[in-house]
Amino acid sequence: MTYLTVQGHRIEVVRLPSSHPKAGYPSIVFLHEGLGSVAMWRDFPQQVADATGCEAVVYSRYSYGKSDPLLQPHDVRYMHKEGLEALPELLDKLALEKPILFGHSDGASIALINAGGTPRPLTGVIVMAPHVMVEDICISSIEAAKVAYDTPATKLRERLAKFHADVDSAFRGWNDIWLHPEFRFFNIEEYLPNIPCPVLAIQGEDDEYGTMDQIERIARQAKDVELVKLADCRHSPHKDQPAAVLEEVTAFVQRLMEN
Numbered sequence: 001m002t003y004l005t006v007q008g009h010r011i012e013v014v015r016l017p018s019s020h021p022k023a024g025y026p027s028i029v030f031l032h033e034g035l036g037s038v039a040m041w042r043d044f045p046q047q048v049a050d051a052t053g054c055e056a057v058v059y060s061r062y063s064y065g066k067s068d069p070l071l072q073p074h075d076v077r078y079m080h081k082e083g084l085e086a087l088p089e090l091l092d093k094l095a096l097e098k099p100i101l102f103g104h105s106d107g108a109s110i111a112l113i114n115a116g117g118t119p120r121p122l123t124g125v126i127v128m129a130p131h132v133m134v135e136d137i138c139i140s141s142i143e144a145a146k147v148a149y150d151t152p153a154t155k156l157r158e159r160l161a162k163f164h165a166d167v168d169s170a171f172r173g174w175n176d177i178w179l180h181p182e183f184r185f186f187n188i189e190e191y192l193p194n195i196p197c198p199v200l201a202i203q204g205e206d207d208e209y210g211t212m213d214q215i216e217r218i219a220r221q222a223k224d225v226e227l228v229k230l231a232d233c234r235h236s237p238h239k240d241q242p243a244a245v246l247e248e249v250t251a252f253v254q255r256l257m258e259n
Contacts, residue, residue, distance in 0.1 A: 001038070001066075004093050007086045012066040013059040013094070014038050016046050022053030025257060026123045028100045029091070030058045031107030033129075033236070034174040037065030037163045044238050048102070051246055052253040057094060061107075062086070063173050069166035070173040076182050079106060083113030088120055100253065102126040105209065105235065106174070109188055112218070115199075116191030124256045125195065126249060128202045128237045129210060132217050133187040138209045142178045149175070192221035199225045200252040204233030204240060226252065 001014045015027075030045050032038075037060040045056035061082060063070035087110060091099065098121045103111035108130030115125045131138065148154040149171055161167040177183055199222050201215040212229060219225040228248050233240040 004090065006090050006093070007062065009062040009068040011059055011062065011068070011090065012038055013057065013090075015094075016049050016056040016058065018049040018053050018055060020050060020053050021055070022257075025052070025054045025253075026099050027055040027057050027094075027096050028052065028102050028126075028253075029096065030056060031087075031101060031103035031110050032058075032060065032064065033105035033107055034178070035064075035160060035170060036060075036104065036107065037067075037170075039065060039163045041238075044242065047242075047246055048249055051250045054100065054253060057096065057099070059090065063166075064164060064170050066165050069169040074173050074177040076177065076180065076186060078177060079109050079186075079188075080113055080117075083110040084117050087114050088118055091120065097121075098123045100124045100126065100256070102128075102249075103130065104128045104238070105131065112195065112199075113188055113191050115197065116188075116194040116222075122197045124198045124200070124252065126200045126202070126252065127215075127218070128245070129204065129207055129235050130201065130214055130218065131186070131210060132189055132192070132214055134184050135210055135213070137211060139179070139184070141208045142175060146175050146179065189217060189221060192218055193223070195222045197224070198252075198256060200228065200248065201225055202228045202230065202237050202245060202248065204230050204235065204237050206231075206233055207235045209235045 045058045049056035060067040101111040108127035148156045164170040203215045230241045238245045
């Protein structure tokens with residue numbers, strides 16, 4: 001693990017080489033969910049690296065994991081700032097050329113914003129459970145998460161504290177802005193038509209934070225999109241259906257490199 005300064009904040013970064021590296025294959029940059037971190041991916045990035053032949057690059061955004069804690073509340077454009085400003089700076093400092101972005105939930109939204117809103121070339125984009133707009137089901141689940149976090153008996157805060165240096169900063173920063181009235185207008189569909197590279201979009205049929213409308217909007221508006229809809233799968237496909245996700249990701253990377 002190393003630390004880089006991005007947008008004035010110390011960010012934790014881990015680079016994981018593939019056990020079966022393939023010459024000329026791009027790095028895959030993992031962007032975690034709204035309460036995620038490097039550690040919360042567990043061994044999934046290494047599995048992807050080993051299966052695809054790509055290096056995996058995993059980092060914790062500002063206010064998560066071992067990165068610097070949040071100093072002031074997020075505003076409604078925090079994912080835009082991450083995708084348009086922080087992520088490009090990070091990729092520059094890592095000297096990554098044409099990486100594949102692999103985002104989950106908030107990280108997926110950030111990946112789409114980056115792909116459609118910056119000139120940096122990408123090989124491809126993989127998104128799991130992305131948010132392109134806000135649905136009632138998502139707000140209900142985030143409200144439930146707040147209740148669980150504030151209820152000691154659920155031990156949600158205790159579990160999350162294992163993965164974040166400042167767990168209250170991480171949780172409140174995410175939860176408070178998602179429940180802010182102005183955030184109901186969050187929508188990133190304007191970026192979708194400008195995504196120049198292929199997109200693999202994965203959604204669980206039982207996702208408690210969003211419906212299939214999320215990835216179907218991507219398919220209608222971006223140029224080259226493959227959809228994967230998984231049964232018996234909630235908001236974290238890489239945890240609920242790891243074998244299926246790994247198979248789809250590996251095949252997608254192979255197609256990217258053959259074209």
